[in-house]
Amino acid sequence: MKRIVFTGIGGQSVKVVSHVLAMALKELGYEVALLFDYDSSIRNQRITAYLTYDRKPIENPMIDEADLLIRLHEKGEQLVAQKTICDTGLCTDEEIPFGMMGIEKFGQPLFGNMIALGRLFRLIDLEISDVELERFLPTSYLKENLKAIQWGYDLNLYED
Numbered sequence: 001m002k003r004i005v006f007t008g009i010g011g012q013s014v015k016v017v018s019h020v021l022a023m024a025l026k027e028l029g030y031e032v033a034l035l036f037d038y039d040s041s042i043r044n045q046r047i048t049a050y051l052t053y054d055r056k057p058i059e060n061p062m063i064d065e066a067d068l069l070i071r072l073h074e075k076g077e078q079l080v081a082q083k084t085i086c087d088t089g090l091c092t093d094e095e096i097p098f099g100m101m102g103i104e105k106f107g108q109p110l111f112g113n114m115i116a117l118g119r120l121f122r123l124i125d126l127e128i129s130d131v132e133l134e135r136f137l138p139t140s141y142l143k144e145n146l147k148a149i150q151w152g153y154d155l156n157l158y159e160d
Contacts, residue, residue, distance in 0.1 A: 066081040
């Protein structure tokens, strides 16, 4: 069983990104559980998505410790994780300036979250076609989102 936690603030598309990952995993035959923790009445407050997936039925989707934590904002939850991927300045594990990359490569910081999703696809060795992904992504900015996911997937941080 694998456990992934996305955390950030409202407006960073944490729900969209985690839902796309959940649907992609489901498409590939995994059992998936996705839970959210957020206050919907307050903008710019913490939102956390807890995603569990496995080939076998999931008995308990609650996550105390994650395999991967993707932390996109300083208000995001700090959870024990085997590996943390975060925007610059938010951790000491794998720091990637997702927001800045979103601006530099695609003109808006919001695309940084799709770059993070592509990086996550790479880390969990998930390969899914653009045609399949298109079914799960919002129709607005579809081409840009696909390019951002691919860009994040191809991101070479430590390889030669």
